[in-house]
Amino acid sequence: MDEDTAKVFFQPSGRRGKVPKGTTIVEASRLLGVGIEALCGGHHVCGKCKVRIENGRIQEYDIDSKPENAGPWQAIESEHITPAERAAGFRLGCIATVRQDLSIDVPEESRPGKQVISKAARPIRIDHDPAVKTYCLKLPEATLVDPTGDFERLSRALEATYALTGLSIDFFALRSLGGALRDGKWEVTVSVWMDREIIRVRPGKAGPNYGLAVDIGTTTIAGYLCDLDTMEVVETASMMNPQIQYGEDVISRINYCFNDPEGLQRMSDSVVDGLNTLIEQAVSEAARHTGRRIRPADIEDVAVCGNTCMQHLLLQLDPEPLGSAPFTPANHSGLNIKARDLGLRVNPSANVYILPNIAGFVGGDNVGVILVEEPQKSDDTVLIVDIGTNGELVIGNRERMVCSTCSCATGPALEGAQIAFGMRAAPGAIERVKISPETHEVDYKVVGRDAWLSYSEPEEMRTRGICGSAVLDALAEMFKAGIVAGSGAFNPEIETERLRKNPDTEQKEFVLAWTAETAIGKDVVITQNDIRQIQLAKAAIYTGCKLMLRRMNLQRADRIKIAGAFGNHIDIPLALMLGVFPDCPPEHVSSIGNAAGDGCRAALLDRKKRQEADRIARRVEYVELTLMDDFQQNLIDAIHIPHMTDEFPHLKKKTKAAYKKGGL
């Protein structure tokens, strides 16, 4: 073995290789193509580059990782790393160096390009018909003449006053029944689930009860804490899905379960812990914002949606069959599971409703989208594209509905996570870009500063990277300016010092921001590989949409709706021009935000939506796109920008100049 290099293994990405001894861990991560967030550019000030040195042997790669292999602890690290973290092996990646072999865990928060999206709730049109309703009543006191037992006494009164018959009572609710009746002097507030089961009895006239709708995305979890009486969203909370430590996408999480017998349990525990944290967060934020004191026991109903795999992992259902043909889920129909069986810290008698799955890769989140968008009630044909970590597609109308998934993870590229200088929407992140077709000069705007570069001194910009909203922007501008050809390749005929070959990677790249404008001490660039990633993602979406339209025997959809975080910052005409979506008048294309979460909230607050969800899951046809004969050819064709001009009558005029410049 070369005595001047050491082996480094990065988790969870699995990237590994040899780097020169003495390299900092941040540098090593760049060399091996792993992202570590280092907003300060290695100046030891931002503390974002925390990593954990593993202590132990990686048999497979003959790596013997020890904390001391990362060099001695330095005082400045204590400013960012707590003693407990230090004991657990944490170091700053910009200070710790590779002295001998290392296995390094890059925690989620130290990875660049992730965005915690505030999935705010939008108004939805539903009936107020929550699954859990409360009834206040006063019972005749038990006497020797009428010593009827508590439960039967309550049932009798519920029937007499509210015509509720044949109710059962949850075991845990029964335990508190006697105390509530006597504490309330025979006046109680009863929570009844689905007119079927008494799940809570509180003494006297009790305050409001709450419900929680949760959308578990592969990357982000969003929760809506709602007042079940007023339907008001009392608090919105979101967090990263903590399962990310076991794999960034669905497939890697399925593999993790497959390879580790404890894997499923561990991932289930981690998301349940995450949900419990989210609940605490929502409750304490609600107290801060509204002064409401909500106890976990006051959360009496929960509705959950996620893609099929996320739902499986939450419920600890083996996801392995989802990972290979025929991609069969454990269940389609919606489920009701006691909160205590799931380990959720809400009312233990609450029934957690899990939205139904359509297919192995089209889950409750898509059912949620359909629940609020209701293509099944529309005469127009609506195409819904949900771009989360994966891309899911639904097309349909009153007559027929078809769904499928994009052939690759689309979100990470389009949101900047797989882009060399991709970062979250934090100060210094480029969020808008303009490129002059004449001079090829770049103007841009960063998060946290109102003035564009052209109205600023370079050193005022303090640019750090590119965030999701600028990714398509940058590509479109490069394309319109002729810097990138329709094929996605950099145009070699363009003469500008911004287009150059990186001496280390031998890759072409285009400079968006010069070092002088940045806070990271280097140029911020878009690489040829970045462009390929974006092209692949948009081609996957386009091909999916096109094949779905063909399945419906249609040339085009009447409307396109873009769900998911990506939709929030997309420039629709630009996306159409780049061929992300099939042709459609831009005024018929709209962004609908986190429609999955909205649908989940609809199911929480209007129980008729739950029956509708089961009907939807049964009715929507699933198509496996990759099995279609000409899928590959379509995908390859769609890589081009814009690949078939005839399909874009609406854009022809607009982009004429661009086509010309682009060399098409």
Added chain:
Amino acid sequence: MDEDTAKVFFQPSGRRGKVPKGTTIVEASRLLGVGIEALCGGHHVCGKCKVRIENGRIQEYDIDSKPENAGPWQAIESEHITPAERAAGFRLGCIATVRQDLSIDVPEESRPGKQVISKAARPIRIDHDPAVKTYCLKLPEATLVDPTGDFERLSRALEATYALTGLSIDFFALRSLGGALRDGKWEVTVSVWMDREIIRVRPGKAGPNYGLAVDIGTTTIAGYLCDLDTMEVVETASMMNPQIQYGEDVISRINYCFNDPEGLQRMSDSVVDGLNTLIEQAVSEAARHTGRRIRPADIEDVAVCGNTCMQHLLLQLDPEPLGSAPFTPANHSGLNIKARDLGLRVNPSANVYILPNIAGFVGGDNVGVILVEEPQKSDDTVLIVDIGTNGELVIGNRERMVCSTCSCATGPALEGAQIAFGMRAAPGAIERVKISPETHEVDYKVVGRDAWLSYSEPEEMRTRGICGSAVLDALAEMFKAGIVAGSGAFNPEIETERLRKNPDTEQKEFVLAWTAETAIGKDVVITQNDIRQIQLAKAAIYTGCKLMLRRMNLQRADRIKIAGAFGNHIDIPLALMLGVFPDCPPEHVSSIGNAAGDGCRAALLDRKKRQEADRIARRVEYVELTLMDDFQQNLIDAIHIPHMTDEFPHLKKKTKAAYKKGGL
């Protein structure tokens, strides 16, 4: 304070007083009327008299208990007490002495007179219709053409093959579904509860499944492990109810809950732990007896009965309302509770069925008795007397059914637990007695020896006490021999050295066995107080029966059935003569054993019995006897032996001599 005496406080009986310093703890217990089992008579050999010295202050009685107050540890104690027990404060009561104040806990196993009754199962006539049934089926394998999810695929097949529709699946069963289908190559054995819920899926053609019927008595728990397919009782297991440490009877356990906020949880945990031990025991005994390897997961159904209080304590329902008027239970109807919610170590998806309660003191055990005896289907009027720790009464016929409870705990006296020399049916326990009306000499037989005293040398008897089956025997013989008058008082005119006054207690007593015949170094006697206890118990039963008959407007019942352990060793004509039961031709009086357990087994194996149980619980009228105007007078009248001769036409001839001798 007298320097020669020390204060002693016994738990759980609550007896306390002063004893001379230097007294052994066993002696102290005798002085204060507390029972400690000491089969060897204090010869330091049996090790039965283990007690625990408490370390701490009993504020209320100004007792400062310390381990050293019981004198130094002696080597011989190590033969019976483990180091762990020693560390917990255990001593032998025949060795440890009272040096200073002591608070002493007498563990259940050191208390005399408890009998673990083998509640053997008798044949019952029911349909084979268990709540849990298994179905074996082969499913079409999932393919890309038919990728329907596992649960829906299974549901479809169950409907096609067995016409089962609309099934749900237990969450835990769903977790194992995917694995079972694939391990079994799409052939599975499915357990379905009540044609409603899939609770287990096993790969391939799987072996038998099992059910457990449990009768939780105040003193004894009996379990029947049954093959759900053949209805066969595979194993019977019984144990003491571990809640005895918190109180011997229902009222003291209710008080324990009332006085200690943790009390209910503790008692619930203790009976659940007990049931889990019982299950382990049944499973391992079944393996030994039948070679069957039954895993806890194979127990897929459980039915439980007990008196209302025992059912409340098991379910952790506050029993406090049961302890005072109007004695309202938490529920009447039968309940189905997931085994995992109860903490029972059987299949976690099993639904534990709890029999319905009739009233605060007439519970599921009585419903069980009615289920198998079916008075509601009889033209004759049947009186059922269930003598466990408490006595419960049911009288009825096709037209009407009434139930009630005896006014005091009846079992302990009649089974010997409250008798001075009462002991369990272990070797040396007197089990049959005869007394000559002429000489007043006693002949008897002990457990473990075939020959009666009259055919033995005195020292061969090794007598130790009196067990349950001899209690009524002894009283009847003393009565017939004129030693005891109809009032229950010893006849002072009888001349025999066996009848004497105890110099310590100033109480009269009759010697059944002389010291020479015993292994305990002292005479075995029946005291005047013993007779009073027996009289009170039989008067309570008699009065209850009589008032119930009056409620039915009847002079007598057509049949009397005696349920419970007591019935197993009762001499029916003798009991009638002593006035335990109202008059009835002896051939119409029968013992039906643990009918509650049989009824519970019926509900386990024939689910129609569960609906019937709810109908019974709703239909049977409950009467609170103590509220009847002339209850007290009736009770006093019934104290006499036999109290109203005219009511016993059947016995007149038989007992003529006895009456005469008895001085009536």
